[in-house]
Amino acid sequence: MAVIVQKYGGSSVSSPERIRTVARRVIEARKVGYDTVVVVSAIGGTTDELVKLAYQVTDSPSEREIDVLISTGEQVSVALLAMAVHSLGYEAISFTGSQTGIVTDSAHTRARIMKIEPEKIKNELSLGKIVIVAGFQGTTQDSEITTLGRGASDLTAIALGAVLKAEVVEIYTDVDGVYTADPKVAKDARKLPVISYDEMLEMASLGAQVMQSRAVEFAKKFNVPVHVRSSFSKDAGTLIREEAKSMEKIVVRGVTANKSEAKVSLLGVPDRPGIAALIFKRLADDDINIDMIVQNVSEVGKSDISFTIEGSDLKRTVAVAEKVAKDIGAREVSSDENIAKVSIVGLGMRSHSGIAAKMFSALAGENINIEMISTSEIKISCIIRKKLADKAVKALHAKFGLGKQRKARRKKKK
Amino acid sequence: MAVIVQKYGGSSVSSPERIRTVARRVIEARKVGYDTVVVVSAIGGTTDELVKLAYQVTDSPSEREIDVLISTGEQVSVALLAMAVHSLGYEAISFTGSQTGIVTDSAHTRARIMKIEPEKIKNELSLGKIVIVAGFQGTTQDSEITTLGRGASDLTAIALGAVLKAEVVEIYTDVDGVYTADPKVAKDARKLPVISYDEMLEMASLGAQVMQSRAVEFAKKFNVPVHVRSSFSKDAGTLIREEAKSMEKIVVRGVTANKSEAKVSLLGVPDRPGIAALIFKRLADDDINIDMIVQNVSEVGKSDISFTIEGSDLKRTVAVAEKVAKDIGAREVSSDENIAKVSIVGLGMRSHSGIAAKMFSALAGENINIEMISTSEIKISCIIRKKLADKAVKALHAKFGLGKQRKARRKKKK
Numbered sequence: 001m002a003v004i005v006q007k008y009g010g011s012s013v014s015s016p017e018r019i020r021t022v023a024r025r026v027i028e029a030r031k032v033g034y035d036t037v038v039v040v041s042a043i044g045g046t047t048d049e050l051v052k053l054a055y056q057v058t059d060s061p062s063e064r065e066i067d068v069l070i071s072t073g074e075q076v077s078v079a080l081l082a083m084a085v086h087s088l089g090y091e092a093i094s095f096t097g098s099q100t101g102i103v104t105d106s107a108h109t110r111a112r113i114m115k116i117e118p119e120k121i122k123n124e125l126s127l128g129k130i131v132i133v134a135g136f137q138g139t140t141q142d143s144e145i146t147t148l149g150r151g152a153s154d155l156t157a158i159a160l161g162a163v164l165k166a167e168v169v170e171i172y173t174d175v176d177g178v179y180t181a182d183p184k185v186a187k188d189a190r191k192l193p194v195i196s197y198d199e200m201l202e203m204a205s206l207g208a209q210v211m212q213s214r215a216v217e218f219a220k221k222f223n224v225p226v227h228v229r230s231s232f233s234k235d236a237g238t239l240i241r242e243e244a245k246s247m248e249k250i251v252v253r254g255v256t257a258n259k260s261e262a263k264v265s266l267l268g269v270p271d272r273p274g275i276a277a278l279i280f281k282r283l284a285d286d287d288i289n290i291d292m293i294v295q296n297v298s299e300v301g302k303s304d305i306s307f308t309i310e311g312s313d314l315k316r317t318v319a320v321a322e323k324v325a326k327d328i329g330a331r332e333v334s335s336d337e338n339i340a341k342v343s344i345v346g347l348g349m350r351s352h353s354g355i356a357a358k359m360f361s362a363l364a365g366e367n368i369n370i371e372m373i374s375t376s377e378i379k380i381s382c383i384i385r386k387k388l389a390d391k392a393v394k395a396l397h398a399k400f401g402l403g404k405q406r407k408a409r410r411k412k413k414k
Numbered sequence: 415m416a417v418i419v420q421k422y423g424g425s426s427v428s429s430p431e432r433i434r435t436v437a438r439r440v441i442e443a444r445k446v447g448y449d450t451v452v453v454v455s456a457i458g459g460t461t462d463e464l465v466k467l468a469y470q471v472t473d474s475p476s477e478r479e480i481d482v483l484i485s486t487g488e489q490v491s492v493a494l495l496a497m498a499v500h501s502l503g504y505e506a507i508s509f510t511g512s513q514t515g516i517v518t519d520s521a522h523t524r525a526r527i528m529k530i531e532p533e534k535i536k537n538e539l540s541l542g543k544i545v546i547v548a549g550f551q552g553t554t555q556d557s558e559i560t561t562l563g564r565g566a567s568d569l570t571a572i573a574l575g576a577v578l579k580a581e582v583v584e585i586y587t588d589v590d591g592v593y594t595a596d597p598k599v600a601k602d603a604r605k606l607p608v609i610s611y612d613e614m615l616e617m618a619s620l621g622a623q624v625m626q627s628r629a630v631e632f633a634k635k636f637n638v639p640v641h642v643r644s645s646f647s648k649d650a651g652t653l654i655r656e657e658a659k660s661m662e663k664i665v666v667r668g669v670t671a672n673k674s675e676a677k678v679s680l681l682g683v684p685d686r687p688g689i690a691a692l693i694f695k696r697l698a699d700d701d702i703n704i705d706m707i708v709q710n711v712s713e714v715g716k717s718d719i720s721f722t723i724e725g726s727d728l729k730r731t732v733a734v735a736e737k738v739a740k741d742i743g744a745r746e747v748s749s750d751e752n753i754a755k756v757s758i759v760g761l762g763m764r765s766h767s768g769i770a771a772k773m774f775s776a777l778a779g780e781n782i783n784i785e786m787i788s789t790s791e792i793k794i795s796c797i798i799r800k801k802l803a804d805k806a807v808k809a810l811h812a813k814f815g816l817g818k819q820r821k822a823r824r825k826k827k828k
Contacts, residue, residue: 058501087472
């Protein structure tokens, strides 16, 4: 039988009534004839509460114990959802990360999936059961509990979709799809019926709060079709899939803003070959993900190196950067949390020139200063002051005519 | 090194401050030089809240999923306590039931320990770490999460004490030891410095809210010395140990009242051989624990069979009893929750006569009607109306002079 994987976020299971609603939706898929696997997040707010509790106990909780602590959130959700499915007369079984067979490395709080042993899931599916899996978690080979990083329930769903060769992975969330920009900021933002993995990847990593970028990467790698949709309506959402010939080659598909990053600068770095490699090696050793990097020569024989990271990594990053600065003889380390990254994304950029200039002029038109720039084949990002982010999004959304593309053919969901 | 096992109940870990207090106490044992294993319950009230949540989702949650759900309570506690120990500069590691190597049968919500594989614990102890174990839970051979029944964290501690050959298992609780009667009822109740397993067993199963009787049985079986004491004071509590020659042969050591049982009666049961066996076999098949049983002939060829059970099992029990009643042609099933069991306990009863008569006359003196009687070598129990329980305890405590035994030699704790 064809397999479907559905993933429900924390807000979809935040009350007994909502859990029953999810159960009904899950059963609908089963009734259609799908082998149904469901990935559930912790009840909304639970993970934050648990982390808060940890910090009430100690300033620097061990990451191993954080994982033991916060993995309980999803365990509660899967048990409750299984009960709700039972109460509607269908068979279901809940699995924790370890029972699911999701084997990870031992980087606690941000573990990576090494392999998935899906035999247990397949076995229960073959018995006609709905399998309900705790998102966001796994275990090491030594049975240590790990978590995959915040928001990684999406990743769990996609990874299971890949290994089970699912027809589609449905990501149920509190937004009903991917928009040309945040509708709260750009009032005329449109829902995109379809988007390519690459575009979604840029949108996800750039701060469209719809799906985790690691999950999209994984979906792209294994070519898993993903349907992002609302858990509160039956309307089709946005289908994320391989770039198809039939896809409209829209130059700019969307505008995003990410306000959760922070900037760290090493100032007065001796300008020697290999220095940058050394710095970023040390940061990588500490599992710190770097986003943008800018280097420029500040004085003779010295350069300044700035980079952006997730704001939640700032404390750790500054600690590492200060050690490195001392080791390499840099003058000082500074950091800045009041930044935002605004970006435009679109496959069409590959074959169009002048997009960057158009973006910079839109920002200039609003008197917004650009502090860092980063480009890829299908996106351009600028770091600006955080408080100007919404203004920038509105300006870019208008400049590229995203709200007015009513002529664009609306794809029907397959 | 000598091993000590400490067990802390839910009220001992009910706030970050209390968790730090427990951490300090745990570290004291480590400093003395013990290999220290700590068993922790869920934060007070957590298990009830989780069960309540389950019943908000469905009227009849599956027991497998209840176990997945409620086992998270202890998982939270162990992680937080491990963090608290770390923050005080000591090494600690938390273990869930499955990581601990506690293998159980598959009777969800009331599983029995089949074996303990302590290699992982021993390994961490040998590295100098304090090992913090989630009480109340285990896993089956197939890695299914199980729980051992309410209050079974005591059992976890004693079982680990047995397998690790602990010098002593300390049960930290919100009372400071075992008393001759409930001090809230009998104002002159005395703390017992020492008590035998058998006496404690009767006290525990009879409703002294200090320790679970399964845990005491286990302690007796493996001769594990148990020290029941307060988590809020440094005073010695009550030592539970093998009956020693030096123990005072007090005739009656304590008076207890259990108000949590219920009575079920099958009325008009055909008086045939094997009928009682059939009834209790069917109840046993459903894992219902029977306490007292009374049978009497009510009319020619018919008898009434009454028995007591834990009040929480009442609904299940009545359901089974009604099916059995139908199968064997009994007239009806009745149940009664307004009962209490008052008991007197003491090793000395073995060699003293007239104790029962003295008990019955004390109750008669207060106009308390006795509905069922059950005796063992070292205890006598009477079922009475629940509302008369406190009155009965006071009368018995006075009649046997328990509050006045100031002449009894107070043992010093070793």
